Amino acid sequence: MDTTRPKYKAIADDLRRRIAADEFEDGTLPGIAALQAHYGAALNTVRGAQDILEKEGLIQRQQGHPTRILEKPAGEPTVDELLAKAEAALSAAAALIGAARRAA
Numbered sequence: 001m002d003t004t005r006p007k008y009k010a011i012a013d014d015l016r017r018r019i020a021a022d023e024f025e026d027g028t029l030p031g032i033a034a035l036q037a038h039y040g041a042a043l044n045t046v047r048g049a050q051d052i053l054e055k056e057g058l059i060q061r062q063q064g065h066p067t068r069i070l071e072k073p074a075g076e077p078t079v080d081e082l083l084a085k086a087e088a089a090l091s092a093a094a095a096l097i098g099a100a101r102r103a104a
Helices: 007-020 032-039 043-055 079-103
Strands: none
Touching: 007 032, 007 043, 032 043
């Protein structure tokens, strides 16, 4: 973990990475005590990290319930996603060129 950043931000970064890597298969984060033990951090430090993730819309906390993971952080697009976007852009460009030629 990066020691040059505040610990709660480094924990948030690590949790974000772990969420993206599907390390929490049941769709919930470990309990606060487990996170404290894992990161060797104080309660308020772990809560600060969770605050960041909650503001980003990645998790939802509710007292008495496990912390739910709402969505994965956006990662780099896959090659297939990039190809699909490129094909859509080329198709739209071809349609515009055809319409311009017909109008001329």
